Amino acid sequence: MFAWLKKPASETQITHGQRLWLYVLAVIIMVLLVTPTLIVIPMSFSDSQYLEFPPRVWSLRWYEHYLSSPEWMLATWTSLKTAFLTMLVATPAGVLAAYGLHASQVRFVRAAFLFLITPMMVPLVLVAIGVFYVYAQIGILYTLFGLVLAHSILALPLVVIVIGSALKSYDMSQENAARSLGAPRWKAFVTITLPQIRFAVVTAALLSFLTSFDEVVVAMFVSGGDNPTLTRNMFNALRDQIDPTIAAISTIMICVTTFLMVLAQIFGQQRAAKD
Amino acid sequence: MRSQDSDALPISIRGVTKTYGAVHALDDVSLEVKSGEFITLLGPSGSGKTTLLMVIAGFTRPDCGSLKFGEREVIRTPPHLRDLGMTFQSYALFPHMSVAGNVAYPLKLRKLQKAEIAERVEKALETVQLGGYGDRRITQLSGGQKQRVALARSIVFEPRILLMDEPLSALDKKLRDQMQIELRHLHEKLGMTTVYVTHDQREALTMSDRIAVVNKGRIMQLASPRELYERPANRFVADFIGDSTFLPVERSGEQVSYGGMPLKFVQAPPDTPTLALMVRPERIVLSSEGPREGANNFAATAVEVVYQGDSYLLHARLDDGTLIALRGGVRGASLSALPNVGDKVTLTLAPEDTVLIDGSEA
Amino acid sequence: MQATPANASGLRVDEKLERMKLFGLSSPALLLVLVILVIPVGWLFYVSFLGGNGQFSLENYQRMVERSSYMRIFRTTFEVSLVTTGLCILIGYPLAYFLSQIPPRIANLCMITVLLPFWTSLLVRTYAWLVLLQKQGLINEWAMALGLWDEPIKMVHNMTGTLIGMVHIMLPFLILPVYGSMKAVDRDYVKAAANLGASPRRAFWDVFFPLTMPGLFAGTLMVFILCLGFFVTPAVLGGGKVIMVSMKIVSNIELFVSWGAASALGVVLLALTFAILWVASRFLKLDQIAGGGH
Numbered sequence: 001m002f003a004w005l006k007k008p009a010s011e012t013q014i015t016h017g018q019r020l021w022l023y024v025l026a027v028i029i030m031v032l033l034v035t036p037t038l039i040v041i042p043m044s045f046s047d048s049q050y051l052e053f054p055p056r057v058w059s060l061r062w063y064e065h066y067l068s069s070p071e072w073m074l075a076t077w078t079s080l081k082t083a084f085l086t087m088l089v090a091t092p093a094g095v096l097a098a099y100g101l102h103a104s105q106v107r108f109v110r111a112a113f114l115f116l117i118t119p120m121m122v123p124l125v126l127v128a129i130g131v132f133y134v135y136a137q138i139g140i141l142y143t144l145f146g147l148v149l150a151h152s153i154l155a156l157p158l159v160v161i162v163i164g165s166a167l168k169s170y171d172m173s174q175e176n177a178a179r180s181l182g183a184p185r186w187k188a189f190v191t192i193t194l195p196q197i198r199f200a201v202v203t204a205a206l207l208s209f210l211t212s213f214d215e216v217v218v219a220m221f222v223s224g225g226d227n228p229t230l231t232r233n234m235f236n237a238l239r240d241q242i243d244p245t246i247a248a249i250s251t252i253m254i255c256v257t258t259f260l261m262v263l264a265q266i267f268g269q270q271r272a273a274k275d
Numbered sequence: 276m277r278s279q280d281s282d283a284l285p286i287s288i289r290g291v292t293k294t295y296g297a298v299h300a301l302d303d304v305s306l307e308v309k310s311g312e313f314i315t316l317l318g319p320s321g322s323g324k325t326t327l328l329m330v331i332a333g334f335t336r337p338d339c340g341s342l343k344f345g346e347r348e349v350i351r352t353p354p355h356l357r358d359l360g361m362t363f364q365s366y367a368l369f370p371h372m373s374v375a376g377n378v379a380y381p382l383k384l385r386k387l388q389k390a391e392i393a394e395r396v397e398k399a400l401e402t403v404q405l406g407g408y409g410d411r412r413i414t415q416l417s418g419g420q421k422q423r424v425a426l427a428r429s430i431v432f433e434p435r436i437l438l439m440d441e442p443l444s445a446l447d448k449k450l451r452d453q454m455q456i457e458l459r460h461l462h463e464k465l466g467m468t469t470v471y472v473t474h475d476q477r478e479a480l481t482m483s484d485r486i487a488v489v490n491k492g493r494i495m496q497l498a499s500p501r502e503l504y505e506r507p508a509n510r511f512v513a514d515f516i517g518d519s520t521f522l523p524v525e526r527s528g529e530q531v532s533y534g535g536m537p538l539k540f541v542q543a544p545p546d547t548p549t550l551a552l553m554v555r556p557e558r559i560v561l562s563s564e565g566p567r568e569g570a571n572n573f574a575a576t577a578v579e580v581v582y583q584g585d586s587y588l589l590h591a592r593l594d595d596g597t598l599i600a601l602r603g604g605v606r607g608a609s610l611s612a613l614p615n616v617g618d619k620v621t622l623t624l625a626p627e628d629t630v631l632i633d634g635s636e637a
Numbered sequence: 638m639q640a641t642p643a644n645a646s647g648l649r650v651d652e653k654l655e656r657m658k659l660f661g662l663s664s665p666a667l668l669l670v671l672v673i674l675v676i677p678v679g680w681l682f683y684v685s686f687l688g689g690n691g692q693f694s695l696e697n698y699q700r701m702v703e704r705s706s707y708m709r710i711f712r713t714t715f716e717v718s719l720v721t722t723g724l725c726i727l728i729g730y731p732l733a734y735f736l737s738q739i740p741p742r743i744a745n746l747c748m749i750t751v752l753l754p755f756w757t758s759l760l761v762r763t764y765a766w767l768v769l770l771q772k773q774g775l776i777n778e779w780a781m782a783l784g785l786w787d788e789p790i791k792m793v794h795n796m797t798g799t800l801i802g803m804v805h806i807m808l809p810f811l812i813l814p815v816y817g818s819m820k821a822v823d824r825d826y827v828k829a830a831a832n833l834g835a836s837p838r839r840a841f842w843d844v845f846f847p848l849t850m851p852g853l854f855a856g857t858l859m860v861f862i863l864c865l866g867f868f869v870t871p872a873v874l875g876g877g878k879v880i881m882v883s884m885k886i887v888s889n890i891e892l893f894v895s896w897g898a899a900s901a902l903g904v905v906l907l908a909l910t911f912a913i914l915w916v917a918s919r920f921l922k923l924d925q926i927a928g929g930g931h
Contacts, residue, residue, distance in 0.1 A: 009738070014837045019738075026735035029728055030750040036765040036805065037757050039775070043768065051768050053775050093666040100662030109660075116666055119674055121910060123866025125883035126903045129890055130677025153673045156666055176334050177367035179354040180438075181381035181428065188355075191380075195371045214758040216869050231760050238764060238873050242771065250761040257756050336652045339645035350644060351651055 037254065044247035051244055062248040071233065072249070078223065079213055079230040081144060086151040086212035091205045093152070094159025099189065101160075102167045113164070117157040124217040127154070132221040142225035150218050155208035162207065166200030167193075199267045206260050213256070283311035283468045284345040284435040286331065291340030293326055293492075300326045301337060302492040308470060313462050315471045317479040318489035319515070325440060327489065328472045332438055333357050344436060359436040360429030360467070364444060366421045368413045374400070374424050375409030381432040399431035400424075402461070419450045426458075430465060437462075437469045443478065455481050476516045480504065488512050506542070509633040513553045520599045522552040524631065531631060534595055538571050540629040549634030556602040558628040561589060562621045563612055570623040575599065577614040587613060591620055678907070685900035697901035707885075707902075714881045717796075717871065718864035721803045725860050728804065729811040730853065736812075737819035751816075755809035763873045766802045767793055770874075794876025802870040807863060811856035818852025819845075858917050862910055882906050 005017035016023075039053060044062055046055030066072050097116060101109050119127065131150050132141065140146035170193065178188035194201070219229040230249065237243045286308040293301040300323050308314050316324035329335035331342065333354035342350040349357055369377050375396050382392045400406050403423035408416075416424065422442055429437060442458075443451045459482050462469055473479055479486045480500040488495045488503065488511075496508040507513035510521060524533045531538050533552055544550055559573075566572035575591035578598065582605070589601040601622060614620050688694025701707045732751075736744045754762060769775050770793035777789040792798055822845060830840035868883040875884075882902055889899035 022731060022735050022738075026732050026747075029732045030747060033754050033805070033808065034750045036769055037754055037762055040761065040765045040768065050773055089669075093669060097663035097666035100659050104656050104659030104662075106656050106660045112660075112663060112667060116663070116670060119670060121862065121914060122674065122678065123883055123903070123906050123910060125866060125868050125886050126678055126681065126907055127674060129886065129899060129903065130681050131673060132890075133680065133896070134677045149669065149673050153670050156670065160666070171365055171367060173363045173365050173367040174369060176332075176354070177361065177363055177425075177428075178369075178380070179334075180332055180357075180359065180361040182355050182358070182384040182432070183380075184353070184355050187384075192369055196369075210756060214760070216760050231758070234760050234764070235869065235873075238760070238767065242767060246764055247768070250758075250764055253758050253761050257758065258753070261752065261756050336648055336655075339648060341644070351647060 040247050040250045041254065044244070044251045046244070049244065051242070051247055062244045065245050066248045066252075069245075071228075072230075072245070074226075075228050075230045075233045078144070078227045082147050082151060082223075082227075082229060083209045083213040085144065085148040086155055087205050087208040089148060089152040090155035090159050090208040090211075091201065094156050094204060094208075095163050095201060097156075098160045098163035098167060099193075102164060103172070113160070116160050119153045120157040124154075128218045128221040131218065135222055141222060142227055144227050147219065147223050147227065147229070148212075150222055151212040151215055152208075154215060154218070155211040158207045158211060159204040162200050162204040163197065166197040170196060202267050203264050206264050210257065210260060213253075282433070282435050283466055285310040285312075285343075286436065286468060286470070287341070287343040288327075288331070289341040289343075291327070291330055291337045291342065293323075293330065293335060293337040299323075299492040301330065304340070304492070304494055306487060306494060306497065308468055311466045311468055313459075313469045313471065313482060313484045315473060315479040315483040315486045316489050317473060317476060317486050317515075319474060322489045323492040324472050324474075324489040326492075328438055328440055328470060331436075331470060332359065332361050358434055359438060360432070360434040361438040362422075362425045362429050362440065362442045364441040366425045366445075368421055368424055368428075370413045372413070373409065374405070374411045374413065374416070377413065377424055378409075378428045378431050381428065385432060395431055396427075399427040402430070402464075403427045404457075418446050419454065422446065422454065426461070430467070435467055437465075437467045439469065439471045441473055442471075444473070444475070451478070458482060480516070488515060490515075506630065507553065507632055508545075509635065510551060510553075513632055518556050518600060520554045520556075520597065521634070522554060522593075522597060522599075523634070524550050524552050526550055533571075536571070538629055538631075539569070539626040540631060541626050542630065544631035545633050547633040547635065550631050551634035553630045553632050554599060554624065555628070556588070556600040559599070559601050559622050559624050561601060561603055561614070562623045565621050567621075567623045570625050571629055573599070573622040573624070575620050575622055577616055577618045577620050579616060580613055589614070589620075591622060678903075681900040681903050684896050685904045687897055689897070697897045698905075700898065701901060701905065710880050710882055710885050713879060714865060717799060717803065717879065717881060718861055718867075720800060721807055721864050722857055722861045724800070724804045725807050725811040726853070726857060729808050729856070730815060733812050733815040733819055736816055751809050751812050754805065755813070759806055759869055762806055763802055763870045766798065766805065767873060770798050770801065793874055795878050796875070798874040798876070799871045799879045802874040803864065803867065806870055807860045810859045810863065811853075814852040814856040814859070815849060816852075818849045818855075821852075822848045854917075854920070858913070862913060865910060865913075866906060 005020070006015050008014065009016045009019050042055060043051040043053050045058050045060065046052045047057035047059035047061060048055065097112075101113055101116075127150070131146075135141040135143075135146045174196075175185075175188045175193050178192045179185060183191065214231065215229075216231045216235050219232045220235060223229045223232050230253075234246055234249060237246055286306075288304060288306040288308075291301050291304045292299070302323075304323075304327060306314075306327075316327055318324040326335055330337050330340075333349070333352060337350070340350065341348060344357070344359075369380065372380065375393075378396045378399055379392050382395060387395070396409060397406065400408055403426050405420060405423050405427065408420070408424075413421065413424070422445075425442070439458075443454050446454060455478055471479075471482065480503075483500055485497060485499055486503050487497045490511055496503060496512045498506075498508075503512065504516055507516065513519050513521070522533055524531050524538065526544070531540070531544060531550060538552065562572070573593055575593045577589060577591050579590040581588040581590075585605065586602050587605055589603065591599055591601065593599055599622065685697050686693055686695070688696045736747055736751075739747070771777075772789040772791065774793075776792065780786055781789065792801070826844050826848065827840050830844040831837070835843060866883050867881065868887065871879050871881050872884055872887075875881075883906070886899045886902050886906070889895045889902065
């Protein structure tokens with residue numbers, strides 16, 4: 001241990017000992033980053049009305065409460081549907097856009113790209129109230145359709161960026177090769193380009209799903225009625241009092257996120273292995 | 276033209292112009308490639324040689340011009356209907372397919388029977404000496420093998436025209452030399468009309484039936500390798516192919532003189548406003564016995580002598596200040612007879628080697 | 638040479654058609670953003686210039702300048718954003734540096750601690766802090782058990798809670814780009830500096846730090862912009878004591894149904910955001926040129 005402290009930690013001959021402060025600081029920061037999220041998990045299994053850690057009596061009552069509540073079930077179902085449909089809208093639209101912008105040499109490609117990523121820069125509240133008003137006018141407020149469209153523009157920038165950067169590192173002469181061998185352009189894209197950026201497409205799809213699933217502010221305004229999202233109901237519940245049911249739902253959401261992340265990671269590793 | 280294959284197609288390019296903004300990538304280019312010919316587009320980077328190849332392939336659409344494969348006008352035909360084989364600088368192999376998958380791709384597009392595809396793939400791989408490699412992954416191949424697969428893929432559907440974009444530039448020198456010979460043999464065997472792009476003059480000289488030297492979007496000269504080297508049309512071509520020093524000369528009537536000394540030459544000089552004398556280092560000779568009768572003699576001072584193993588290089592300054600290079604063989608006594616720096620030397624140029632070219636800078 | 642065939646116009650049409658076809662692939666996405674983002678926001682812009690009587694008026698903007706409550710909201714927004722961004726830099730930069738210096742295998746493992754919160758729902762994380770920081774919460778409980786303080790301290794529903802929550806949520810946005818730019822620094826630069834006689838400290842500040850500026854700048858910008866328009870975390874953890882612009886917009890709609898006031902605030906927020914991005918885009922370019930000069 002002490003020998004390790006005297007070993008050089010970098011090419012500039014700083015020893016691990018001299019860097020100890022950095023290691024300690026980093027560990028503290030990393031602990032602070034993850035624990036607040038993870039501590040919710042054991043707390044959700046507490047029997048107490050006041051979230052305890054560690055729980056004195058373990059129980060599944062908050063999960064039971066969640067699963068037996070028609071409101072929470074409806075909200076969960078809406079969130080899942082919305083996220084799934086958002087993924088189905090944003091991914092193809094974003095992939096096509098990224099490819100179109102990458103392949104066409106029109107002068108305003110850069111402007112179009114910036115335009116497509118503006119939803120990322122406009123404050124969410126503004127999107128929410130603007131969409132709220134317009135939806136109310138045309139009568140699609142509180143519909144799945146409207147919510148999916150609104151979430152799709154929030155997911156689009158991520159898809160365009162992820163696919164765009166994948167295309168940048170992709171050798172377009174492969175597509176030319178396919179065309180010279182007799183494939184029309186669309187076929188060259190489908191048989192040659194698409195299979196090679198498939199990991200980016202999967203990543204983009206997962207990101208779209210998560211973007212919609214986690215979104216609060218827009219959902220607060222344009223979801224509701226028959227179609228409230230999970231996040232909308234959670235937010236409203238948070239403003240009132242600390243309901244332990246939220247801990248159970250949070251745990252489930254963390255699991256969903258972690259699952260999707262692991263999925264993306266596996267795809268990422270396959271990509272690394274292929275390269 | 277070495278092989279007369281009835282399947283090969285001539286290519287006729289007429290008046291092709293391509294501009295990017297104010298830049299002429301191709302400036303009214305016309306070129307006739309004979310059926311079965313191996314022609315090389317040679318030029319520095321940015322000369323327009325690749326643009327011309329891309330026009331033939333259909334990936335670059337020119338502003339105007341005509342392009343015919345045989346009798347068929349194809350300038351507005353999309354690339355996938357041009358039916359030509361092409362290899363790319365980066366090979367452009369499909370990494371998500373096996374070697375056989377790559378080679379089978381054009382056949383599948385043409386909806387051939389499975390059995391026939393398998394047979395033709397194997398045959399094509401054998402042609403490029405990769406028989407039995409079909410199951411390999413692309414990432415498992417060496418650079419030379421990748422090049423062969425790309426070649427097999429571009430010939431497997433028996434196109435009548437083959438385009439090659441700097442196919443050997445990513446290989447090391449030894450492999451490149453070997454592949455040059457192989458490509459040449461393959462061309463003789465298959466006989467398809469081939470357009471080859473390179474910036475390597477030696478590669479062009481080794482492989483081509485004819486070479487088109489391209490610069491600034493124009494074809495500077497179209498000629499056989501030998502003619503190109505011996506009788507370059509202008510200073511650009513002379514400079515680009517081989518080393519040379521240019522000496523200013525004056526013309527008065529039939530006579531051409533350098534520094535007041537009338538030159539003896541065999542080949543008549545071109546009919547251009549200015550002339551220059553092109554001196555290749557391996558053609559000018561160091562004379563140990565002073566000026567020689569019947570040759571052009573130049574008095575000079577040795578500036579530097581470099582021993583290079585198989586030869587030596589002498590830099591000498593002519594009386595008018597021009598630095599001239601001379602390459603000589605190192606054999607027996609010549610090694611000990613090399614001049615020292617500062618020695619007065621006489622350089623001689625035989626009338627057959629006295630080449631007068633267009634002196635303008637273009 | 639033969640005369641040029643008269644096909645120039647045909648070729649030009651082909652070229653235009655092909656380009657437009659390719660560009661057309663992005664039209665569904667462009668249309669989506671146009672209809673769902675530009676039109677609604679454009680409408681807000683329009684409404685912000687309507688007075689109470691439905692006529693063109695600047696009263697919504699006048700009110701913002703005249704009423705001190707609005708000025709206070711803007712000041713709070715900027716204060717919260719600046720402090721959050723500053724804390725993120727102070728905490729995030731050392732962590733990114735740590736991650737960039739340790740062996741990649743361990744770094745990837747440690748990276749999970751950054752990525753996990755990044756992908757976890759923001760609402761879940763805000764909720765977690767609410768639970769931890771409340772009076773009967775874990776932190777108060779443990780601190781009192783350890784004897785750090787005797788009475789429960791109020792750490793949530795105020796500025797403290799808001800800042801803690803926001804820093805936690807924004808940190809990954811800073812760490813990821815900074816880490817990226819640190820990994821991109823060629824280690825030979827630092828070696829060269831050491832070889833030229835720089836102490837490790839000098840080598841860090843003279844060579845390494847300037848080279849990571851683009852990442853730090855991008856991360857800082859990202860965090861600051863996100864903070865300006867942030868809603869959920871201050872709304873939950875601020876407990877009504879920390880009012881930021883986006884919260885005022887929401888309450889204008891939800892409580893007062895005052896579209897004019899909400900829109901005007903929104904327009905100002907949007908203008909501020911774009912102004913910062915615009916200014917930053919100039920500096921980012923300058924910065925990259927400076928970075929390339931090293």
